[in-house]
Amino acid sequence: MIRHLLPLAELEKAYGFIQKSSRLVILTHKSSDGDAVGSTTALCQFVKTIQPAGATTKIVILNELPPYLSWFPSLENAIFYDDNNELAIKTIEEADCIICSDFNQPSRIGAPLDACLLANPCSKIMLDHHLKPESFTDVEFSYPDASSACEVVFRFIYQIQTQILNTPFWLTKEMAISIYAGILTDTGAFSYNSNSPELFEMVGMLLNCQIEKDVIYDRIFNTFSISRMRLFGYCLHKKMQINKTYHLSLIYLTHEELARFNFQSGDLEGLVNYPLQIEKVYYSVLMRADYNAENQPIVRLSFRSQGNRPVNEFAKKVFGGGGHLNASGGEFLGTIKEALALFKAEYPKYLQKK
Ligand SMILES: [Mn+2]
Structure with missing residues (x-):
C-alpha cells in the first residue's frame, strides 16, 4: 500500500498548472546524476500524458551528460546549455510552467539558468528530497526522508492518477526505467537511504513494468573508463x-x-x-x-x-x-x-x- 504523502490540495494545484501549460520546462541540478536525469525524464514522459494537445515539454540542463547517463529514455527532449546557450535560455524564458526536480535552491542549476528561472514569473513546482528548501516555487513537494527525487516523482504520478484522474496507476516501461535508475543511484544500489518497506513496494511495481533491472545497474555502475x-x-x-x-x-x-x-x-x-x-x-x-x-x-x-x-x-x-x-x-x-x-x-x- 503506497501512502498518500503529497497533500491533495497542493497536488490539484500542480495538476492545474501542468494541464494548462503549453510550454512546460523541467529543470534539474548541474553535474546531474542518475536521480536528476531519471526524475526529469520520467516527469517529461508523464506530463505529456496530461498536457493539452500541441503543448511541448522540454528538459533544460546546464552541462552535457557523461556517457553513463546519456542513454536515458526521453533525452531527445533535453536541451543542454553547454551545447546551445541561446536555445536553453530562450526555452526557460518562454516557459509557462516550470518543474524543478531534484534540487531546492536555484543556484544548484548553475548560472545563468538560475537567474532565468527566477526571472520568469510563471507557475513553478518543486519535487525534491534535499534538506531546507528555499522558497521560490508555487507548489513545494519537498520530502527529505524520501530516498530520491525519483521516489517523489513516483508518488506524484501515483497520486495524480489514483486521486485526481481516478484511474488505476500505470507507467510506461520507459518511465519505470527512469524512476528505477534514479532510486538505484541515490540509494547506492539500495545500500543506504532505503529502509522504507514502501520503497520496495514501489520497486515491485516498477519491476511489473517489465524493466530489466540488471541492465540498468550495468549502465549506471559498470561504466568506468x-x-x-x-x-x-x-x-x-x-x-x-x-x-x-x-x-x-x-x-x-x-x-x-x-x-x-x-x-x-x-x-x-x-x-x-x-x-x-x-x-x-x-x-x-x-x-x-x-x-x-x-x-x-x-x-x-x-x-x-x-x-x-x-x-x-x-x-x-x-x-x-x-x-x-x-x-x-x-x-x-x-x-x-x-x-x-x-x-x-x-x-x-x-x-x-x-
Ligand atoms: Mn537526488
Whole structure:
C-alpha cells in the first residue's frame, strides 16, 4: 500500500498548472546524476500524458551528460546549455510552467539558468528530497526522508492518477526505467537511504513494468573508463591515509594528479564510499583541487560517515557546505595545502573517536 504523502490540495494545484501549460520546462541540478536525469525524464514522459494537445515539454540542463547517463529514455527532449546557450535560455524564458526536480535552491542549476528561472514569473513546482528548501516555487513537494527525487516523482504520478484522474496507476516501461535508475543511484544500489518497506513496494511495481533491472545497474555502475579505474586504484593504493584514532580515511588530489589520469567530470563519483568498506573506518573524506567560475583555485570536499556520526555540521561550519547526516559536501576557496591545514586543525572538534 503506497501512502498518500503529497497533500491533495497542493497536488490539484500542480495538476492545474501542468494541464494548462503549453510550454512546460523541467529543470534539474548541474553535474546531474542518475536521480536528476531519471526524475526529469520520467516527469517529461508523464506530463505529456496530461498536457493539452500541441503543448511541448522540454528538459533544460546546464552541462552535457557523461556517457553513463546519456542513454536515458526521453533525452531527445533535453536541451543542454553547454551545447546551445541561446536555445536553453530562450526555452526557460518562454516557459509557462516550470518543474524543478531534484534540487531546492536555484543556484544548484548553475548560472545563468538560475537567474532565468527566477526571472520568469510563471507557475513553478518543486519535487525534491534535499534538506531546507528555499522558497521560490508555487507548489513545494519537498520530502527529505524520501530516498530520491525519483521516489517523489513516483508518488506524484501515483497520486495524480489514483486521486485526481481516478484511474488505476500505470507507467510506461520507459518511465519505470527512469524512476528505477534514479532510486538505484541515490540509494547506492539500495545500500543506504532505503529502509522504507514502501520503497520496495514501489520497486515491485516498477519491476511489473517489465524493466530489466540488471541492465540498468550495468549502465549506471559498470561504466568506468580505463583511466577512471586507474585513478581509483591510485587513490586507494597511494593516496588514502587512515587515522585509526578517529576511524577516518582521507584522500586528496591535486590538479597535477587529476590531469595525470585524464580526469573527467564525474570520474570521482563513488570513490569516497570505498574506504568505508574497511573494518573500523567510519568516516571518509575526499578532497580534490578545482577552479571556480572566477578561475580561482578551490577545493571540493565530500564527507561520508556511518551510523550516528554526523558530518553535515563539520561540512557546514568549516567548509560552507552541508547535506545529510552521513553524506555531505563542502567547498574551500584556496589551495589543497590550505584546505588540508584547515581540515587537520578542525576535524578533532567534529569527529568522534568511537
Ligand atoms: Mn537526488
